[in-house]
Amino acid sequence: MPPTSPAPRLGDLERSVMEQLWDSTTTRPEGSSVREVLEGLPGERDLAYTTVMTVLDRLSKKGLVTRERDGRAWRYLPAGTRESLTAETMRASLGDVTDRRAALLHFLDGATSEELDDLRAALSEVEQRRG
């Protein structure tokens, strides 16, 4: 896909907006408005208010941000810290919940400490025969 196509750009924007929300949770624990997110985004982007609103709406539909009414506007908060969402992702990928694991195709399907000796033996076999 060429980098100019709209889909990846929207993805980049979602990521920037999430970064912005994560960075401002300490300064604005009550959440950020669309205007505040727009102003906090890196300056070289010439973004429309409605674009940021759309991005925040998409993120909230995905369950990545929560929002609360504040007068006539919404205030947006990340649904979890970067660390907690990373932990959720890692649990889904490494956890033993077979359902979620089956959704992904791993290079290595886990390993236990007991397995390592056998693996070392197998590796030296490969090195001897193919090295």
Added chain:
Amino acid sequence: MYALLLAALAVLLSGVAPRLMARLGSFRRAPRAALVAWQAVSLAGVLAALLAAPAAVPALGEVGWLACVGDCTMTLAWFRAQRWIVVALAGAVTLAVLGRLLLSGHRIGTRLRAARARHRDLVDVLGAPAGEGREDGIRVLDHTTPTAYCLPGRRSRVVLTEGALAALPDDELAAVLAHERAHLRGRHDLLLEWFTVLHHSVPEPVRSPAALREVRLLVEALADRAAVRTSGPVTTARALMTLAQGQAPEAGLGAGGDGTTATRMRLLAEDALPAPTVVVMYVYAVAVVALPLVLLWLAWR
């Protein structure tokens, strides 16, 4: 008669054949042909189960013989006239088999796609920003546990952790990426989904977890071959070792694994099966799919 044969064939192909094939270790040395054979057996099993009832229709048309006392021509004529009952019954049995398969497919498919969509949303916002010389579709998570996997589907992703980037030298990383791209390119997810759906639609006593495990191993062996083509067997084996070493202390996360890694590694040292054997495997695949169709044709002839 042919209906009974087809029913027996369905049990044979979904219960007995997978158990036998799971023990054929040499199949692993030709993973592509082996997977074609596995698909053929599973497809033929489904066909046999679906066709058993339709094959019974011609024979059941003659059941009047069993019910007649004295003058048989009347009874036989009545049964022949009421043939639709037999056809309807056969249709109902076939629909029940098909329904079970579709329901199981729907359940598993919906669950898989929901889990993947959520996971993709997460890695898309958590993955390190683009423009660091990384190509599109690769996401890097800020986590020390080294792991690498792909998210299949229309908008596929390859996910790595910072831990994996730190642990893997460039040549091993290339092997890992080649392996994951082979999964995505070959749509191995659909293959695994088909076998998972079948596994769950087959009645409990017939299904074989060993068969499902073997198919998973074959899919990994197939992707490993792509890694070997890019990076060679030794580098691919070292990449497996590197990630295994990094993940083992994290067993607390629940990463038990299915214990096939050493098997995969030893396969990297093995020669591929000779061409004639591979041809035999493909012939077997074609024959096994043809079998239920031939039986149906014989029944209706």
